[in-house]
Amino acid sequence: MSRKDFWPLLFITLGIAVFPIVAGGSEYSISLLVFLGINGLTTMGLSLLMGYAGQISLGHAAFYGIGAYSSGILTTKYSIHPLIAFLAGIFLSAIVAFLVGKPTLRLRGHYMAVATLGFGEILFILFNELSPLTGGPSGLSGIPALTFLGQPIEGSAYLYLVWAFVILVLIFSLNLINSRVGRALRAVHGSELAANAMGVDASRYKVQVFVVSAIYASMAGSLYAHFVTFISPSSFSLMFSILLLMMVVIGGTSTIWGSLLGAAVLTLLPEYLRAFEDFDVLVYGIILMVVLLFMPQGILEGLRGFMERKRGSQSKSHE
Amino acid sequence: MSRTGIGPSPIDFPTKMTFTSQLIQFLFTGLTLGSIYAMVALGFTMIYNATGIINLAQGEFVMLGGLVIVFFTMILKIPLPIGFALTVTLVTLVGALFERLAIQPLKNASVITLIIITLAGSILFRGLAMFLWGKDPYALPPFSGGNPWHFMGASLQPQIFWILVITVLVVCGTAFFFNRTLVGKAMTACAFNPLAARLVGIDVQRMVLLSFALSAAIGAIAGVIITPITLMDYERGPLLALKGFSAMVLGGLGSGAGSIIAGFIIGILESLGAGLISSGYKDAIALLVLLAVLWVKPSGLFGSAEASELKKF
Numbered sequence: 001m002s003r004k005d006f007w008p009l010l011f012i013t014l015g016i017a018v019f020p021i022v023a024g025g026s027e028y029s030i031s032l033l034v035f036l037g038i039n040g041l042t043t044m045g046l047s048l049l050m051g052y053a054g055q056i057s058l059g060h061a062a063f064y065g066i067g068a069y070s071s072g073i074l075t076t077k078y079s080i081h082p083l084i085a086f087l088a089g090i091f092l093s094a095i096v097a098f099l100v101g102k103p104t105l106r107l108r109g110h111y112m113a114v115a116t117l118g119f120g121e122i123l124f125i126l127f128n129e130l131s132p133l134t135g136g137p138s139g140l141s142g143i144p145a146l147t148f149l150g151q152p153i154e155g156s157a158y159l160y161l162v163w164a165f166v167i168l169v170l171i172f173s174l175n176l177i178n179s180r181v182g183r184a185l186r187a188v189h190g191s192e193l194a195a196n197a198m199g200v201d202a203s204r205y206k207v208q209v210f211v212v213s214a215i216y217a218s219m220a221g222s223l224y225a226h227f228v229t230f231i232s233p234s235s236f237s238l239m240f241s242i243l244l245l246m247m248v249v250i251g252g253t254s255t256i257w258g259s260l261l262g263a264a265v266l267t268l269l270p271e272y273l274r275a276f277e278d279f280d281v282l283v284y285g286i287i288l289m290v291v292l293l294f295m296p297q298g299i300l301e302g303l304r305g306f307m308e309r310k311r312g313s314q315s316k317s318h319e
Numbered sequence: 320m321s322r323t324g325i326g327p328s329p330i331d332f333p334t335k336m337t338f339t340s341q342l343i344q345f346l347f348t349g350l351t352l353g354s355i356y357a358m359v360a361l362g363f364t365m366i367y368n369a370t371g372i373i374n375l376a377q378g379e380f381v382m383l384g385g386l387v388i389v390f391f392t393m394i395l396k397i398p399l400p401i402g403f404a405l406t407v408t409l410v411t412l413v414g415a416l417f418e419r420l421a422i423q424p425l426k427n428a429s430v431i432t433l434i435i436i437t438l439a440g441s442i443l444f445r446g447l448a449m450f451l452w453g454k455d456p457y458a459l460p461p462f463s464g465g466n467p468w469h470f471m472g473a474s475l476q477p478q479i480f481w482i483l484v485i486t487v488l489v490v491c492g493t494a495f496f497f498n499r500t501l502v503g504k505a506m507t508a509c510a511f512n513p514l515a516a517r518l519v520g521i522d523v524q525r526m527v528l529l530s531f532a533l534s535a536a537i538g539a540i541a542g543v544i545i546t547p548i549t550l551m552d553y554e555r556g557p558l559l560a561l562k563g564f565s566a567m568v569l570g571g572l573g574s575g576a577g578s579i580i581a582g583f584i585i586g587i588l589e590s591l592g593a594g595l596i597s598s599g600y601k602d603a604i605a606l607l608v609l610l611a612v613l614w615v616k617p618s619g620l621f622g623s624a625e626a627s628e629l630k631k632f
Contacts, residue, residue: 050431054431056431056434103613103614104613104614107613107617108430109430109431109434110373110430110434111568111613111617113373113375113434114373114561114564114568114609114613115609115610115613115614117561118561118565118606118609118610118613119606119610121558121561121602121603121606122603122606122607122610125599125600125602125603125606128599129597129599129600238557239557242438242442245435245438246435246438246439249431249435279446279450280446281442281445281446281449281450282443282446282447282449282450283446284442284446285439285440285442285443285444285445285446285447286443286446288439288442288443289421289436289439289440289443292432292435292436292439293421293424293425293436296425296428296432
């Protein structure tokens with residue numbers, strides 16, 4: 001973690017801490033922030049994968065689903081403690097990510113995108129078809145809420161729980177970026193050939209970061225399952241994978257902060273687009289298109305560039 | 320307007336069928352599906368060859384084709400042949416517009432950016448279709464009425480005949496275009512080497528535009544001919560695109576003939592899998608083929624390993 005990351009981190013921590021008090025703790029605003037945190041967990045992993053390892057994944061809804069279904073199935077059908085179910089989800093996601101990542105990460109660009117897309121769709125079909133376990137298309141209900149010392153964790157307590165994960169994962173990721181692994185990943189992104197020549201085992205690092213991102217997604221999925229208490233395959237479809245990828249791209253892949261910003265924008269945007277009713281997907285598509293065309297580096301870099309230009313023109317007018 | 324919730328099965332199954340007649344039934348269902356995958360794959364190949372882009376909005380052209388023809392023939396009551404032509408023209412324009420507004424401004428963009436922009440395009444088209452047509456599936460009557468034909472105990476809808484004939488026409492037309500016309504040869508030249516093509520005076524940008532327009536047209540044709548069998552709704556695009564892409568990869572990236580044969584192979588595998596194994600997993604078959612090919616032999620069945628090394632992947 002570098003020094004410049006400290007202030008935004010403190011800002012987010014304090015912001016979340018005081019939010020339920022300032023906003024009066026309305027259930028709607030708190031649940032929005034919970035979803036934002038859950039999406040942010042997944043997008044941070046994708047950001048590591050895309051921005052630092054230069055690999056694209058269109059199948060992360062699958063890992064999110066593995067986490068959610070592990071928590072859901074183990075707690076409802078086998079009465080296993082949520083914490084163990086949570087860890088089981090992480091374990092399963094990591095293994096699947098390793099097995100899938102190993103052959104897939106050798107591919108590049110379009111091939112990698114479509115291979116992960118295919119993988120995600122296969123998992124989506126499994127969630128639908130393994131109905132004795134998953135409840136099939138009609139879903140799995142009655143997932144217990146989390147408890148702490150016998151007290152259910154709900155409302156602002158759940159908000160704190162989710163964001164504790166977000167902040168821990170954020171700190172872990174920032175440290176990862178500035179570690180030996182992070183430097184190796186950036187070298188791979190710059191030029192895989194050059195990185196290999198310098199003795200960086202590119203494919204090993206790529207698989208590692210793929211597994212890490214799958215673990216983040218699985219954690220998010222488990223937290224999602226316990227929050228909404230009902231899950232069905234439609235939450236883990238191709239569309240969600242694309243949405244996650246869009247969050248990362250819209251926010252910007254140059255830093256991990258961009259992925260959080262993107263998660264915030266695309267989690268909150270549909271709420272504002274409700275006013276458009278049937279237009280919403282259309283307006284959503286147009287906004288995505290415009291951002292991609294005019295801020296190809298993402299909103300974060302776009303804003304930074306805008307500020308710098310403004311500052312530049314101001315200092316010129318002073319002369 | 321006739322709207323139905325559940326699609327008719329592609330083929331009416333007689334109650335008593337021998338195994339042979341079942342196989343024939345599955346084979347024809349497979350050929351029908353395969354035609355559509357082959358056309359989607361052909362559309363992918365066309366754009367890929369001219370630009371090196373995989374247009375992930377390719378399935379949306381098929382979806383638009385199906386929904387636009389329903390609008391022309393069922394609401395405006397335009398006769399089918401004219402409606403067909405109008406539909407293809409309109410979707411072709413959409414494809415050209417997409418290239419001009421979204422692809423062309425992104426000169427020298429990275430592969431990831433190009434993937435994302437075509438994905439955003441696909442969301443945009445879906446949003447547009449959902450706004451204009453709503454979420455319900457639409458039906459279109461078959462091109463010609465008449466009873467199903469009986470062939471060795473299998474019963475086949477006349478629409479299958481239309482689909483196969485039109486697919487063959489499209490494939491032959493495309494082959495003729497690329498091998499026998501000057502514009503087609505110019506496009507092939509762009510695929511081989513854009514810089515060299517520019518040096519001999521070919522307008523590469525116009526060829527890119529043309530490739531998007533043509534592949535939108537092929538997508539629209541596929542959408543029009545399949546709608547009487549499977550119905551059409553705004554969400555149909557992504558899975559079609561994924562299966563078409565599977566066909567393209569199986570056939571060998573950039574190989575037109577390869578992707579058409581692979582389209583038929585995937586269609587037949589899918590219909591055999593649905594009939595003999597489980598209908599719930601039928602969509603997984605094409606995807607398993609895709610992953611198997613990508614993991615084991617990324618150059619595909621008909622592509623050379625050397626050529627796939629040269630591709631921008």
